[in-house]
Structures are given as structure tokens and as C-alpha cells.
Amino acid sequence: MGLLQNGQWVDKWYDTDNNGGEFKRQDSRFRSWLSVDGESGFKAEKGRYHLYVSLACPWAHRTLIFRTLKQLEDYIDVTVVDPIMLENGWEMNDALYGFNYLYQLYLKADAQYEGRVTVPVLWDKKTETIVSNESSEIIRMFNTAFNHLTGNEDDYYPVPLRDEIDTLNERIYHTINNGVYRAGFATTQDAYADAFQQLFDALDWIEQRLSAQRYLAGQQLTEADWRLFTTLIRFDAVYFGHFKTNRQQIAEYPAISHYVRELYQIKGIAQTVNLDQIKTHYYASHLGINPTGIVPVGPQQDFNSAHNRGAINTAG
Numbered sequence: 001m002g003l004l005q006n007g008q009w010v011d012k013w014y015d016t017d018n019n020g021g022e023f024k025r026q027d028s029r030f031r032s033w034l035s036v037d038g039e040s041g042f043k044a045e046k047g048r049y050h051l052y053v054s055l056a057c058p059w060a061h062r063t064l065i066f067r068t069l070k071q072l073e074d075y076i077d078v079t080v081v082d083p084i085m086l087e088n089g090w091e092m093n094d095a096l097y098g099f100n101y102l103y104q105l106y107l108k109a110d111a112q113y114e115g116r117v118t119v120p121v122l123w124d125k126k127t128e129t130i131v132s133n134e135s136s137e138i139i140r141m142f143n144t145a146f147n148h149l150t151g152n153e154d155d156y157y158p159v160p161l162r163d164e165i166d167t168l169n170e171r172i173y174h175t176i177n178n179g180v181y182r183a184g185f186a187t188t189q190d191a192y193a194d195a196f197q198q199l200f201d202a203l204d205w206i207e208q209r210l211s212a213q214r215y216l217a218g219q220q221l222t223e224a225d226w227r228l229f230t231t232l233i234r235f236d237a238v239y240f241g242h243f244k245t246n247r248q249q250i251a252e253y254p255a256i257s258h259y260v261r262e263l264y265q266i267k268g269i270a271q272t273v274n275l276d277q278i279k280t281h282y283y284a285s286h287l288g289i290n291p292t293g294i295v296p297v298g299p300q301q302d303f304n305s306a307h308n309r310g311a312i313n314t315a316g
Contacts, residue, residue: 001285002089002103003116009103011087013288021188022195025178026116028134030109034122034145042124042131044145049131050096051078051138052105052121054085055274056281058177058230059135060120065226066142068268071152076142081119083277085285089117096125106130136169139223156223164217168224175202177231184243184289192244200247203256210255214312221263229263232256236299237275238282242290251301255312264303275301 002011016022033040034049051067053060067076081092081102090102099105103117109130122131122138132138143156157165175198182195206228209216216224231239236249251257264270283295 001085002087004103004106004114006114007107007111009089009101016185016187016191019191021186021191022182025181026118028118028132028137029113029115030121030130030133031137032131033137034131034141036145036148042127044141044149046075046149047077048124048126049076050123050125051076052081052092052102052119052123053078054081054083054090054119054281055272055277056083057119058234059118061230061272062135062227063120063122063138063142064272065230065269066139066156068272069154069156069226070142070146071150072142072146075146075149083281083284085281086287090119096123136227139226143223156221156226158220158222161217161220161222165222165224168216169227171202172206172224172228175199176206177227180231180235180239180243180245183245184239184286196245196247199245203253207253207255210259210312212313214309225263229260232260233264233273233303234278236301237279241296242282242286249299258307258309261303261305261307262309265307270303273303 001013002009004010032042034042034044036044051063053064055061055064064078067073067078079092079094079096081090085091088101088103091100092102094100094105097105097108102119102121105121105123106113106117108128109123118133120135120138121133122141123129124131132141140157147153179195179199179202183192183199186192186195206216213219215221216228232250235245236251239245240249250260264273279295283290284293287293
């Protein structure tokens with residue numbers, strides 16, 4: 001774990017001293033956009049872009065899911081970084097430039113870059129720079145930018161639902177997606193307790209919502225569901241124990257647990273989930289939280305078991 005400072009890699013954990021023990025996530029710095037006509041500077045073209053991901057990271061997982069849903073496997077190739085992240089940050093065998101560390105790619109894009117080196121990274125092979133390292137924006141690019149090439153018109157951010165999706169995303173990001181990290185990386189009891197309470201208040205709200213309707217925004221599967229899914233699929237295996245978010249497991253929420261299984265069973269999604277790498281990354285990388293680096297064997301989970309979501313009222 002570390003960051004770039006003055007063009008050099010520095011092995012440094014997150015600083016919570018100035019935040020009352022609360023973990024604060026750095027905003028993404030590369031925020032360019034793909035476009036159909038190329039007016040943005042980055043034209044959607046087959047084979048031009050490369051995606052750097054970790055199979056352990058929920059933010060990167062979003063982009064792999066949308067690459068699958070939008071049938072972009074033949075359009076955007078992928079490098080998967082190593083699951084364990086220690087003093088050198090994300091390590092990898094990079095087919096494009098032979099880099100060993102992800103921070104080298106960041107420096108190639110911007111020799112003056114300072115800050116955390118995160119996945120996902122959407123890389124432009126033509127201009128040799130980072131288009132975006134913001135997962136929420138990458139999935140929206142994938143949602144529409146290549147439609148004219150693939151013919152896949154599936155829309156996970158439909159115009160009539162955008163306000164509702166944005167409202168859902170906002171609460172879920174702060175309390176659940178980032179909420180588990182706010183609990184797990186907290187360095188004071190008060191900061192941890194606050195994050196813990198907000199997290200389970202939000203999960204209780206999600207359980208109630210999904211008890212009445214099939215998906216978060218009603219009858220249509222949207223990006224809000226997929227953004228939530230990548231946290232939920234990791235919860236019982238990692239966050240419950242490692243991040244001390246242990247009031248109850250997702251398996252103990254009837255509606256949410258069936259919902260997770262439905263999404264997991266959608267064609268191609270199971271192949272984006274690698275629980276071995278997920279557990280290895282968290283337990284063997286966060287040595288400040290788990291000093292022994294021992295990766296737990298359990299829990300036993302069967303995401304292929306039957307679900308009841310087809311019987312849920314989907315009228316919204």
C-alpha cells in the first residue's frame with residue numbers, strides 16, 4: 001500500500017490522524033471520456049483500449065461486469081494485477097510495456113502524478129495515457145460508447161430512471177460501498193462505530209426495499225444493482241470478519257441474499273467473481289489489520305443455489 005510523491009513511490013498506509021480516525025478515500029484524478037465521434041479526444045474503437053483490474057477490488061469488478069454485460073470482451077483487453085498488494089502497491093506482468101508495478105503506468109501517463117495508484121485503469125494504447133481511473137464513469141462509458149459497434153443496446157442507466165439511480169448510488173456509495181472500508185480502515189472506536197451504524201442502517205433499508213420489488217430501481221436491472229452487487233458478493237467472505245462489520249451476514253438477509261444469487265447467476269457474471277483472489281488480497285495484503293496474513297478457508301457459499309426473485313412484485 002502506498003502512493004506516488006514527487007515522482008517516487010512511497011510505501012505509506014492511509015493517514016487518518018487528521019480525520020478523527022476516519023478513512024477518507026482519494027478522488028479519482030483521470031476523468032476523461034470515451035465518445036462515439038471522438039470529440040472527447042478518445043474515440044470508441046475496437047482494440048484501442050486496455051483495462052487494468054484486480055479481481056479482488058470491488059471498484060474494478062464493476063468494470064469487468066459491464067465489459068461482460070455489454071459484450072466488450074473482443075473490444076477491450078484486460079490485464080489482471082496480482083492479488084497481494086504490499087510495499088510496491090499493485091504488482092503485475094504487463095503485456096503492453098513490461099511494467100512490474102501499476103505505479104509505473106501512472107507515471108507513464110503523467111510524470112507529475114501524485115497520489116494513490118488505484119484500479120481500475122482504462123488505458124488508451126493510441127495516445128499512451130490513462131483515459132479514466134474512476135470506475136463509476138468507466139461503466140457508463142461501457143454502457144453506451146460501443147453500442148454502434150457491438151449492436152448491444154442494453155441500457156443500465158436509462159433516462160427515465162436516472163434521478164432515482166443517482167439517488168440510490170449516492171446513499172449506497174457512502175454507507176455500503178465505501179462504508180465497509182470506513183469501518184475496516186477506521187483507527188478510532190467512534191469512527192468505526194459511526195461507519196458500522198450507517199452501514200447496517202443502509203443494509204436494513206436495502207432489505208426492506210428488495211422485499212417489495214425485484215431490483216433497486218423497480219422492475220429494471222440498472223447500474224445501481226451492479227454497483228451494490230460487488231460489495232455484497234464480498235461481504236460474508238471478507239468484510240464481515242476482516243473489516244469487523246459483523247452484526248449479521250448477507251446470508252442472514254432473506255431478500256438481499258436471494259438478490260445476490262440472482263445477479264450472480266446472470267450469464268457471464270460468475271466468471272467475473274474470484275473469491276480466492278478476493279480473500280487472498282484482503283487478508284494477505286492488509287497486514288496492519290491481519291498481521292499474520294493468514295487467509296481463512298471459509299465461509300462455504302453457494303451462489304448457484306435457487307433464488308426466489310422471479311416471484312417478487314416488480315411493479316416498483
